Amino acid sequence: xxxxxxxxTRERTxxxxxxxxxxxxxxxxxxxxxxLRPLPxxxxxxxxxxxxxxxxxxxxxxxxxxxxxxxELRLLPxxxxxxxxxxxxxxxSGVSVGFVQAGSTSAxxxxxxxxLGTICYEPLWFFFRGIREIRAQADLRGKRISIGPxxxxxxxxxxxxxxxxxxxxxxxxxxxxxxxxxxxxxxQGEIDAAAMVASWESPVVRQLLTDQNxxxxxxxxxxxxxxSEDARHFYKSGxxxxxxxxxxxxxxxxxxxxxxxxxLVGVVYPLVRYLPMIYQGVMRRRIFRLYGELxxxxxxxxxxxxxxxxxxxxSRLDHLETRVNHLRLPVIFMxxxxxLRSHVQMARQRLEKLPAGNEDRTPPAGGAGRGGGxxxxxxxx
Numbered sequence: 001x002x003x004x005x006x007x008x009t010r011e012r013t014x015x016x017x018x019x020x021x022x023x024x025x026x027x028x029x030x031x032x033x034x035x036l037r038p039l040p041x042x043x044x045x046x047x048x049x050x051x052x053x054x055x056x057x058x059x060x061x062x063x064x065x066x067x068x069x070x071x072e073l074r075l076l077p078x079x080x081x082x083x084x085x086x087x088x089x090x091x092x093s094g095v096s097v098g099f100v101q102a103g104s105t106s107a108x109x110x111x112x113x114x115x116l117g118t119i120c121y122e123p124l125w126f127f128f129r130g131i132r133e134i135r136a137q138a139d140l141r142g143k144r145i146s147i148g149p150x151x152x153x154x155x156x157x158x159x160x161x162x163x164x165x166x167x168x169x170x171x172x173x174x175x176x177x178x179x180x181x182x183x184x185x186x187x188q189g190e191i192d193a194a195a196m197v198a199s200w201e202s203p204v205v206r207q208l209l210t211d212q213n214x215x216x217x218x219x220x221x222x223x224x225x226x227x228s229e230d231a232r233h234f235y236k237s238g239x240x241x242x243x244x245x246x247x248x249x250x251x252x253x254x255x256x257x258x259x260x261x262x263x264l265v266g267v268v269y270p271l272v273r274y275l276p277m278i279y280q281g282v283m284r285r286r287i288f289r290l291y292g293e294l295x296x297x298x299x300x301x302x303x304x305x306x307x308x309x310x311x312x313x314x315s316r317l318d319h320l321e322t323r324v325n326h327l328r329l330p331v332i333f334m335x336x337x338x339x340l341r342s343h344v345q346m347a348r349q350r351l352e353k354l355p356a357g358n359e360d361r362t363p364p365a366g367g368a369g370r371g372g373g374x375x376x377x378x379x380x381x
Contacts, residue, residue, distance in 0.1 A: 012102060012105055014213065018077060034069070040071075040128045041096075042071055042072060043070070043074065044066075044071065045073075045076055046062065046074070046075055046096070046097045046098060047083070047095045047097075048066065048076065048077055049080050049081075050077065050080065051077055056075070063075060069249070071248060073351065077100075079151045080152050081099065081150065082104065082156055083109070084100055088113055090112075097121075100225075101122065101153035101157060101197060102118075102122075103124075103153075103156070103157040107225060107226050110225065111223055114227065114231075115225040116228060117227065117232065120199075122289075124154070124196075126158075127194050127216060128147070128185060128192065128193040128195065128217050129189070129192050129214055129215075130213070131215060132215045132217075139148075140167045141172060141191040142173075143193060144172070144173045144175060144192045145162075145172055145174055145192060145193040145194070146175045146177040146186070146196075147159065147162075147174050147176075148174055148177075148196065151177045154195060162174075178195075179202070182194035182196060185292060187208075187213065194208075213270070235369060242254055242255055254266030283330065283333050284336070286327065286329070289328070290320065290340060291340060291343075294320060294340075297316060300313060301347070301350060301351055321341075321348075324341055325341070364365035
């Protein structure tokens with residue numbers, strides 16, 4: 001392989017590497033943007049609850065708050081916490097957020113769900129006639145207990161609590177009364193206990209608390225879903241730094257871009273730093289490649305026999321000189337270009353002085369005389 005072929009191969013390799021690396025880099029950036037999702041969705045579906053209920057009211061408040069930040073919150077009325085949970089578990093439902101009562105599920109049952117925190121306390125009220133504290137399974141066995149209608153969060157929560165106390169659906173008469181109906185049955189002595197999830201302001205709760213024949217049984221409260229990392233950071237340190245000074249969408253975009261650009265800077269900075277050196281190397285290589293071809297010509301000139309290959313060497317030297325004269329380089333590299341031109345001229349002068357006879361290049365039989373036509377191997381590089 002000649003020097004010219006070597007440098008041509010190098011240039012082709014660099015060009016091929018650029019053709020391959022540029023699409024790969026573009027694909028990597030696209031993948032990072034798609035995975036990191038620079039901006040949150042502008043529209044979110046929230047599962048609330050039955051119309052007129054507390055969840056529906058809370059959903060309306062959230063919709064007003066998010067609208068001020070440029071987000072659309074679509075409210076989806078449901079039967080309650082259990083339907084919300086079902087929709088949240090189903091990735092095809094389109095529901096991203098919803099209200100769920102504590103105790104409705106667990107991290108093992110819903111591994112893909114996380115909690116954004118407690119928005120309000122909804123006490124589980126458990127009114128019992130005649131009993132102040134549940135000490136054994138016998139206290140609940142065979143009792144008539146209202147635990148809420150089918151599909152309600154109250155019923156699901158009470159079934160879980162009763163199961164923890166060793167009471168199944170066959171051990172007690174579990175009745176599906178709504179809070180108002182359960183209150184009436186309990187006050188009239190037709191049932192033994194009633195469970196309901198309601199706020200302190202609920203008229204049903206206030207009326208039952210004033211009855212001297214009823215006692216309120218306590219149950220320990222537990223958090224059933226792990227808190228999301230974003231929510232945990234918010235409760236610990238408040239809003240992120242950028243969100244304190246920038247609009248929400250802009251702050252989120254900047255945060256995502258910083259995450260994306262940080263590793264890229266580690267790659268781009270060295271490239272920018274060494275780019276001038278790479279550019280200078282490319283320009284020098286264009287000159288050195290021609291120097292390499294000139295060196296080959298000089299080597300062949302030294303080995304050439306008189307009258308042999310002279311025309312071919314002259315033709316190759318003419319072609320090389322034409323390429324040198326048409327070589328375009330920045331001004332800073334002109335001294336190297338002029339030096340190359342002078343070396344081409346020196347090679348031409350040597351080639352034109354080459355004797356035409358074979359005898360002029362061969363030393364005398366007795367040794368090299370003073371008038372001998374000896375050609376020395378001297379490089380002008």
